[in-house]
Amino acid sequence: MWILSLFLLFAAIFGAFAGFQNWFRFDQLTKTNVLNTSLFVLIIFTVLMIMYVLGYFPQAIAAPFMMTIYSVLAGFFTGYANSLLAYRRKAGSVLYQHRSFWIDHAPSLLAIVLILYGLYRTSILTEPPVTGIRVTSGISLMSFGYFAWTLKVVPEFRSKGILFLDRFIHWKEVIAWSWQSETSIGIEFLDRDKKNGERIKEFYTSIPEEEKKEIELVLKSKMEEYSEERKKILFKEDES
Secondary structure, rough: HHHHHHHHHHHHHHHHHHOOOOOOOOOOOOOHHHHHHHHHHHHHHHHHHHHHHOOOHHHHHHHHHHHHHHHHHHHHHHHHHHHHHHHHHHOOOOOEHHHHHHOOHHHHHHHHHHHHHHHOOOOOOOOOOOHHHHHHHHHHHHHHHHHHHHHOOEEEEOOOOEEEEOOEEEEEEEEEEOOOOOOOEEEEEEEEEEEOOEEEEEEEEEEOOOHHHHHHHHHHHHHOOHHHHHHHHHHHHHHH
16 A cells, blocks of 8 residues: 555656646647647547456455545646746736736636635545545645646736746747737747747737736836847847
């Protein structure tokens, strides 16, 4: 039993490392990736279910397998959430963020529900017997709730950069901004990806009309403050 517990601990640590190192990012999501991954997972679990029915994947193997999957997921979402908190500390204080009930409170309520249900799923505080499957699945749900609490669905314009989902964009990497409509703004930035090299990308976000002057003031001041550092980066890119 202690060998299985130690293995599950290492699985959770591996998941936490993968999550904290951002092995996955939201900008990697495409229709093709989502479809192929979903199809692959569906095929794997279908094959495992058939093997289980035929007796080639008995409970003695299936239970540790699922416990390992849950442990990796628990570690991954915990590490991912901690990386988002690290980005938030690195980015400084909030200068502007569009706030509403659905942005501020709805994700927090969802996170609380997931954490409470995960705690219930572990059976630690309820009558059903505590099992490895229940504990690991419950912890994975709690970890996902923790991740949902840390993730912000709208950009946060902070003193040292912009936080957008799981990406931190330093102000020196923001190239330009422009209004796409009365309530939509586009931000161009330099994506300094180690694998794909430096590329210019753009994201769009909605801004209430009554808050246009506030966001314009933030963008103009930060574009001016980091203009020299931005020029050095762009000139270096041109030379290379």
